[in-house]
Amino acid sequence: MDQIEKTLNDIELELKSDPANPSLWNERGVGYHLIGEYDIAIGSFQEALRLEPQYPRAHYNIGNTYLETDQPGQAIHHFLLALEQKPDYIPAINNLADAWERTEHTDRAHELFLYLSEVDSKNPLSHFNLGNFLYRREKYVEAEEFYRFSLKLDPTFTDAYYTLALCLHKTASNRDALQQVLKGLEQDPGNEVLLELKSELKKLHES
Numbered sequence: 001m002d003q004i005e006k007t008l009n010d011i012e013l014e015l016k017s018d019p020a021n022p023s024l025w026n027e028r029g030v031g032y033h034l035i036g037e038y039d040i041a042i043g044s045f046q047e048a049l050r051l052e053p054q055y056p057r058a059h060y061n062i063g064n065t066y067l068e069t070d071q072p073g074q075a076i077h078h079f080l081l082a083l084e085q086k087p088d089y090i091p092a093i094n095n096l097a098d099a100w101e102r103t104e105h106t107d108r109a110h111e112l113f114l115y116l117s118e119v120d121s122k123n124p125l126s127h128f129n130l131g132n133f134l135y136r137r138e139k140y141v142e143a144e145e146f147y148r149f150s151l152k153l154d155p156t157f158t159d160a161y162y163t164l165a166l167c168l169h170k171t172a173s174n175r176d177a178l179q180q181v182l183k184g185l186e187q188d189p190g191n192e193v194l195l196e197l198k199s200e201l202k203k204l205h206e207s
């Protein structure tokens with residue numbers, strides 16, 4: 001937090017001598033977002049966009065802040081504007097899918113998560129996010145496939161071991177779920193959520 005505040009102070013000083021610099025306003029917004037000052041962050045991004053309306057990163061960042069403050073409609077608007085300027089902007093596509101899901105446009109969200117798993121196929125996070133979407137829809141067998149693929153790409157991905165174990169638990173495969181938890185703990189022995197799930201699954205296995 002101290003480092004972020006120091007960076008913000010430096011940006012404020014730079015803006016005094018260069019107030020028409022959209023990049024500085026964007027960076028100011030990112031800093032205020034990180035410390036939870038979302039209204040100030042939005043104002044900073046809006047100033048960046050006033051100075052440079054076709055600024056994909058500022059549209060992406062303000063979209064993230066709107067998403068964080070539970071304004072998914074506004075977020076969708078800005079993610080789409082970012083993608084107009086930069087169609088291959090992977091983080092914007094992913095967060096647009098999140099926003100669509102929050103507004104109950106699940107078909108659009110599914111389409112985007114699936115698209116990302118294809119165009120960003122070497123990124124384990126793209127498969128993991130699709131798995132999470134399917135998990136939230138209670139499509140556990142389908143979700144399991146994508147969690148396993150993300151772990152094939154990155155065997156150290158502890159979050160994927162956790163969610164895969166949850167999927168297996170949902171389909172009554174508690175022994176297999178425990179095995180996935182143990183694999184995750186091999187990567188991160190102190191992982192609290194994995195340790196908690198291990199305890200719960202061992203109780204079920206022993207009962």
